[in-house]
Amino acid sequence: MIEISVDPQSVDTARNLLVAFPQEIHKAADAAINRTITKVQTQVSKTIRARYVIAAGDIKAALKTKRARRGEARGMILATGKTLHFSNFSVSVRKRGPATVRVLKAGSRKPVKGLFVHAKKGPLHRTQPASYPLRIPYGPSVPQMFGNEETMKILIPIAETTLQERFLHEVQYRYGRT
Template identity: 40%
Template sequence: MIDIKFDESNVKMAAALLRVAPKEVRGAASAAINRTLTRIKSRSSVRVRERYLAKAAGIKSSFSTRKASSGNLAGAAVSTGAPMPLASFRIVNSRRGPVKAKVLKAGGLKPVKGAFFKSFPKGYEGPMMRTAKSRYPLKTPYGPSVPSMIENNQVVEQIGQDAENFYNKRFAHEVDHRMAKLLGG
């Protein structure tokens, strides 16, 4: 979970402006929160892909957002999802030896015990594993889930710092914009 703290100068400015135009300050806070939620979604994708070999679309699609309004100044960007298929990462199928996979950018290819490469008529082509000694049923091996990749300490810390900085800048910008509009400038 990422908590965003207000910059002290923004708090003082908001307190002074609340006396003059409370609706404008609440609207500015709401707009800044919603824009920060979008930023969290995109920056999470960038930060996760710095460490893992995951695709941006899979990361972004795992997010659901609850937007803020001027009546409710709380928003949330929540990543949910099951483990991603190993085929979403880098897979190498050699003629000799096991199927190898690479999930982290910083590591090498690791053999996946019991995995083999299979093509199906419906279009899936990727690693499979047997669940019993018989030929079927087969199962798809999985890697980490998007929420677990985001929960990595380095990733969460970077996302949190970026979101806090962005929110404080955006709030100041929104207040300036709305006050200029209100004052006719």
């Protein structure tokens, strides 16, 4: 879990500007947190898609957000879901040779012996020479991709800078209105 807070110097600036309206500071913090959540959610999708071969819709479906409300200046982005079916990634079937799968954009296609694509059920894996048993092959889940260290190294600085900028912007906006 990532915890990001507003710079204490920014809070002091807000208190000095909005001394007559202390409730406006809380509203500014809530608005800044909600805007940061929206931006980070977009960046999560972009950074995951930069590393993995996956559609944005699959990522968006797995992300849940909890926005800041009055009295609770806290926001959250949660990634939930199971491991994704190989059909969510790049599968290529040729007449000769094994089917290949590509999960990472940086990696090459990996041949998977016994893998074939069923017309209705998608990719299936035959583990034995006999027709059955068949198993459904899976790749990584969105929470695994989201929790990756490389992904977090990119997202944390973006979230911190966005929160600071938005908080100061919201305070200045509210100061101009009063």
